[in-house]
Structure formats: C-alpha cells, structure tokens
Amino acid sequence: xxxxxxVLDAGRCVGCQSCMFxxxxxxxxGGLAASSIWVKSAGGVRxxxxxxVCRACPGPPCSxxxxxxxxxxRVGGGVRLKPELCIGCRNxxxxxxxxxxxxxxxxxxxxxxxxxxxxxxxxxxDVLKMEEMTHVER
Amino acid sequence: xxxxxxxLPLTSPAAASSVTGxxxxxxxxxxxxxxxxxxxEEECPQGxxxxxxxxxxxxxxxxxxxxxxxxxxxxxxxxxPHTGNLGESQAGGRSAVAIRMAxxxxxxxxxxxxxxxxxxxxxxxxxxxxxxxxxxLSSAYTTGTIMRQRESGAxxxxxxxxxxxxxxxxxxxxxxxxxxxxxxxxxxGAVFGSKRLKGLxxxxxxxxxxxxxxxxxxxxxxxYKAATESPVMKKYHELGTAMNVLPLNAMGALPTRNLQxxxxxxxxxxxxxxxxAEYLGRRVACAHCPVACVHLGTLRLPYPKEPYFYKTxxxxxxxxxxxxxxxxxxxxxxSGIFQLLDEAEVQGLDVxxxxxxxAWATEAFQRGLIxxxxxxxxxxxxxxxxxxxxxTKRIVxxxxxxxxxxxxxxxxxxxxxxxxxxALTFGKNEMPGYHTGPGCxxxxxxGARHSHLDSAGYSIDQKAAATGKTLTPEDVAAGLLExxxxxxxxxxxxxxxFARGIYTPEIVFKSLxxxxxxxxxxxxxxxxxxxxxxxxxxxRREGFDETTLRIPKRILETAxxxxxxxxxxxxKTIQLYTENV
Numbered sequence: 001x002x003x004x005x006x007v008l009d010a011g012r013c014v015g016c017q018s019c020m021f022x023x024x025x026x027x028x029x030g031g032l033a034a035s036s037i038w039v040k041s042a043g044g045v046r047x048x049x050x051x052x053v054c055r056a057c058p059g060p061p062c063s064x065x066x067x068x069x070x071x072x073x074r075v076g077g078g079v080r081l082k083p084e085l086c087i088g089c090r091n092x093x094x095x096x097x098x099x100x101x102x103x104x105x106x107x108x109x110x111x112x113x114x115x116x117x118x119x120x121x122x123x124x125x126d127v128l129k130m131e132e133m134t135h136v137e138r
Numbered sequence: 139x140x141x142x143x144x145x146l147p148l149t150s151p152a153a154a155s156s157v158t159g160x161x162x163x164x165x166x167x168x169x170x171x172x173x174x175x176x177x178x179e180e181e182c183p184q185g186x187x188x189x190x191x192x193x194x195x196x197x198x199x200x201x202x203x204x205x206x207x208x209x210x211x212x213x214x215x216x217x218x219p220h221t222g223n224l225g226e227s228q229a230g231g232r233s234a235v236a237i238r239m240a241x242x243x244x245x246x247x248x249x250x251x252x253x254x255x256x257x258x259x260x261x262x263x264x265x266x267x268x269x270x271x272x273x274x275l276s277s278a279y280t281t282g283t284i285m286r287q288r289e290s291g292a293x294x295x296x297x298x299x300x301x302x303x304x305x306x307x308x309x310x311x312x313x314x315x316x317x318x319x320x321x322x323x324x325x326x327g328a329v330f331g332s333k334r335l336k337g338l339x340x341x342x343x344x345x346x347x348x349x350x351x352x353x354x355x356x357x358x359x360x361x362y363k364a365a366t367e368s369p370v371m372k373k374y375h376e377l378g379t380a381m382n383v384l385p386l387n388a389m390g391a392l393p394t395r396n397l398q399x400x401x402x403x404x405x406x407x408x409x410x411x412x413x414x415a416e417y418l419g420r421r422v423a424c425a426h427c428p429v430a431c432v433h434l435g436t437l438r439l440p441y442p443k444e445p446y447f448y449k450t451x452x453x454x455x456x457x458x459x460x461x462x463x464x465x466x467x468x469x470x471x472x473s474g475i476f477q478l479l480d481e482a483e484v485q486g487l488d489v490x491x492x493x494x495x496x497a498w499a500t501e502a503f504q505r506g507l508i509x510x511x512x513x514x515x516x517x518x519x520x521x522x523x524x525x526x527x528x529x530t531k532r533i534v535x536x537x538x539x540x541x542x543x544x545x546x547x548x549x550x551x552x553x554x555x556x557x558x559x560x561a562l563t564f565g566k567n568e569m570p571g572y573h574t575g576p577g578c579x580x581x582x583x584x585g586a587r588h589s590h591l592d593s594a595g596y597s598i599d600q601k602a603a604a605t606g607k608t609l610t611p612e613d614v615a616a617g618l619l620e621x622x623x624x625x626x627x628x629x630x631x632x633x634x635x636f637a638r639g640i641y642t643p644e645i646v647f648k649s650l651x652x653x654x655x656x657x658x659x660x661x662x663x664x665x666x667x668x669x670x671x672x673x674x675x676x677x678r679r680e681g682f683d684e685t686t687l688r689i690p691k692r693i694l695e696t697a698x699x700x701x702x703x704x705x706x707x708x709x710k711t712i713q714l715y716t717e718n719v
Binding site (some may be wrong): 013014015016022024025027028029030031032033034035038039041043044045046048060100105106122123 | 171204205207234238239259282283293294314317318343344345346347348351352354358362366416420421422424425426427428429430434451452501627651
C-alpha cells in the first residue's frame, strides 16, 4: 500500500519549519531550496500556521497539465518527477490547488515530495505523520 | 515579480542612498566573525549623530544560520540614539533565516530617503516601495498586515517594520519582526525612522552545501535532540522565561515598584505558572527552532456597548516584559499588563525601557517632582494601567516637554526633572528584571550593550547565593569577562543565547567544520576577546568612559539576596573589568 504524508493537526504547528529543513537535509543540503514542504502563517503569526504538503492525489492535476510527461503517476497515488523531461514551465505549480508543488529556483524544477517520511520525526508536536493511503472512488 | 505603481528603482534620487549586501559564506569563520563584529567601526563615522544619514544600520547573520537549529538570530549594529553610543540589538523570528536564504551575510543600510519607503529584498533583487501612505499609521500591526498582503515569499520571508514611535524618534523605539519578535533595545526603530525607512521585507530559498553530508546529518540530529529533549531547554519550551518570576521573587530579586523592593506580594498573579494556566493561547517558534519559546497570551476584552461581545487578541509575554510593566509598575492585573504590552506593540516601543521609564515617572509623581501639570492630567499610580496606556500614547505623540523627555528614557527625564537616584538606567539603558546582587548590575554597567544578556551577571549572583561563596571584585570581573567573550562567539554564529547550553565549544567546532570553516579552540577564544575589545574601543572612541559610569543609588539602597550592595565593590569591579578587557 502506498503511503503519504498527512497533516494531523495544523493547529498544533508552531511554525519552526523543522520539517522544511529536514526535507532539504535528506539529500544532504542545508537551506530550503530542496524542500517540498511549505509552512506559512495563516495571515500573520497571531492566526497560527498553514502546513502545505503533497497529498498524493489519485488523479493529480499537476501531472495532467505537464506537457512533457515529467510527472508520471506513482502507483497508489501522487507523482514522481523525471527531471530530465522537465522544461521548467511551472504548469504544475499553477495546477496544484494546495500550492504543494514548490519551485527549486536553483535548478528551475519543481520540488516533488517523494513520500519518504524523513520529515515527520522532526516535527516536535506530531503535526505530520506518514500514513497508508485509503482510496475513495470518484 | 509584481511591480507596483509606487515601486522606485534603486537609482531613484528618492530612494535611500545605499544598500549593500555582503556574502560571508566563502570567508573563513574567524574572518567572518571579526568582519561582522567589526563592521560598525568600519562603517560608522566617528562622532556621527545617531539620527543622521551617516549612521549605518548593519544586519548580519552567521555561518550556522540555515544549517543548524537555534542558529536563528540576526544581529543589528548601529549607533544608538538612546545611549549615543554602540547600538546592538538581536532578533529572531524569521529574520536570520530569510537573510541567509536570500543569499546575504549582512545588509548595510545608509543614507536617508526623501520620502518614506520600505525595502524589499528578494534574493538578488532589491526594491524600494513607496511607504508615504503607510507613514503615521496608528498601529504597527496594520503595517505588518499590509506588507504581508502586498509582498511575496510567504513562509520564507521576514517582515520588519516600525511603528509611530520609530517615526517620531522615541529613542527606545523597536523594530518589530514577525509581530512578536523585536530588535527591541537601544532604539533601532528610531534609526529606521530617521532614514524614513518604514520596514524591510526579505525572502529567499537557496540551498547551503555542506562539507560532509553524512556528518552534517549526524551532528544535526545531536543538536536537534538536545534542543527538544535536554533539561537545559525545558524552561524555554514549557513555561517560558516567565518561569523566573516566582523563584526571583522568593529570593527577593524581583524588581518591584521601581525597585523600592525586591519582593512583590502579588507575584503569584503574574507568574509564568498562572499565565500558562489561564492565558496561554499559543506557542510559536522562530524559523528553524523546534523549541517554540514564544508564548502568546490571550487578551479578551469586552465591548462596553453590548453584552456578550468580545475582542480577543494575542499578546507575547516573557519574563522581561512581565517584570517591566508588571512588578516594576506594582501591577498584577494581567489584563492591564497585556493591554500595556499590546500598546507597546502597536506603537513599536521597547517594552523594557518603557516600563522602567514609566516606573521612574510614577515615583517622580509620588514624590512631587512632577505633577498633573506635566503629565497632562494623568495620575500615575502603581498598577494604574489605564493611565500607563494613556501615557504610552503620549510618549509617542509628545504633546509637551515632559513627554518629549520621557521619549528619551528615564535617565534623560531625570536630568530635567530630578530623581536620578531612582532612574534605573545603566550606561543610559533601562534595567532588566533581576536584582540578584552586585553581579547582575555590574553586568548591566560593563556589558558592551548594557544588557543582562551581555555577560549574565545574575548567574554569578545566583551561584554565589546557592553555594554561600563570598564574591570578590576579582571573581566577578573575571566571570563577567569570560562569559562576555564567549558570548561574542555565540552571537556571531548567530546562535540564540537560549541555546548556549547546547552550543558548547565542541559543538561549535564541529558545526563550523561541517559548514566548511576550520578553527581551533584558541582561535575562538582569541576571536571572542578581540570582538569584545573592539566593541569597547568603539565605545571609547564615541566618548564612553567607565570611570564616570553612573550607579543609580536605588540599587545600593534595596537589599539583594546577597545583601546590600557596596558601591566600593562596584567601582573596584568596574576598574578590574576595564583593565582586563
């Protein structure tokens, strides 16, 4: 069964961005260019935070709008990135209603979650969790 | 990049005259540290008026920012309009990570704009936005909201801004970043205002290569584990620094009613324990810090014209704000304290200097040095928050000579109206919330920025109280110097001082090595001592003289947990510190 990253309760998020840095660190980089998680305030720190992750849609719009098939479907939901096919058009960024397709400006390619779960243990308040996907027929 | 009608090109004569970004990441660590700390003396002309265009603002980050957790502070260096000397103020929020992710080691701002602007730095692009319509907005919250809505980079940006206090030159005006963090002390907000600089939005999202990826991840985990599990960090992520209120009060070290006492009968009401149980609404973190020490209390205010209608706001609290506008003002009404803290946020004021200045004014009022003629009809009584809030608005508005004096702090006001003996300032900077013994006050007096965070003298006092050891001037001077030297290293990296128990010399070497910087223990010791010497040399160049440092009489009158402080002991320690610095 395929897994995906779930946001259990964004109301517990403190905005520390440990998950974002973890995502970039998995391939061994500091900084944020290589992160595919996005934590931002919900209209100022007073209002708490929004945690944006790829929800591994079964029929992902990012894949549908890719003109070069650089985002083929992953078995069980979500997509994979074939960087050699990507032309950097950003259609995928526009298509994702969650804003979960982030852009790596250094390589001019999307940052696509690989559903590895490396980030989740770094969340100090259990906001993120890797979960088995349950499909809903549509 | 959206361009707005009011966007001015960099070369516009209306734009501020100079912005310089420096990249330090390729420089060896020691050079970066010295360069960073030394940049004030290089950039700041001797004798410059702090409010003149020639006063530079330097905002610098360090080699660990963006790589390791809790290395999330920005250091701002400038000449302080409050003390007329070295200005240094540090803030967290998203400022440091945003500056590093935008590709900069430091940002230098000089000159003055012909009309109000705010600066936007997006990676290598710098924009000057017209801020003339934002000038004189009644609330710094609104300014932040507008910048947030107009600019890009949500989540990876810092939004720094000033309130009316900065625009109107209150010498202890702050720069607010991400609403609840501040470049609070020494008046950076007034320097922004003098340049007609309403704010600075900076964002970026680069990556930082490391020398050894495996070693980087392993060391990261070690630091992260210590940050989230170590007992040395527990106080920050549970009750927060407000947990200091009760222990300090129990030992008689909680400054109360302008330090007429070190004990506050109602301390329980303003304790970290009570605030957490009854008011804590949310905890938030600086970027890249899992500790989340920022405690936000809920302020629920009824609408007087209709029952069952409330306005609910969030107010940041910590030990220092609670001391400054709580015990020092003799007040235990949490709603009043929160409303005054909120007003300081609206106006963009350093809440510590505000509280100490209001405490001086209250005692001066009680002693008849000033009357309702000066206060413009306000009766300043201990714990009278409606009057304090009204006075705070007037400090910013400055309707008469008295409020113009208060807008320059307690020491200046005392030179006009008397009461210097109970004006609780050190090197002209208002005191923090510890009256633990001679060590804390010597730290405020000798510290390069006259802050409790310079050398943690309160810790020397508390250790002496716990062990029963009698302090000597030699011990205190040596202890302050050793701590202040090491803190130069930490605040150059730039590591949050709350993480000083985690970033031991061993961890500092290892983390610098993984960032590509090689240095030895001797290097760090030498760099720390050198930075401190250069700061002191800068201060002397600008007229600072340790031999004429004013010791407020009040601290010698009110007993500490270590007994009554002896002035001779203080002078001797200052002399020893000065000789050995």
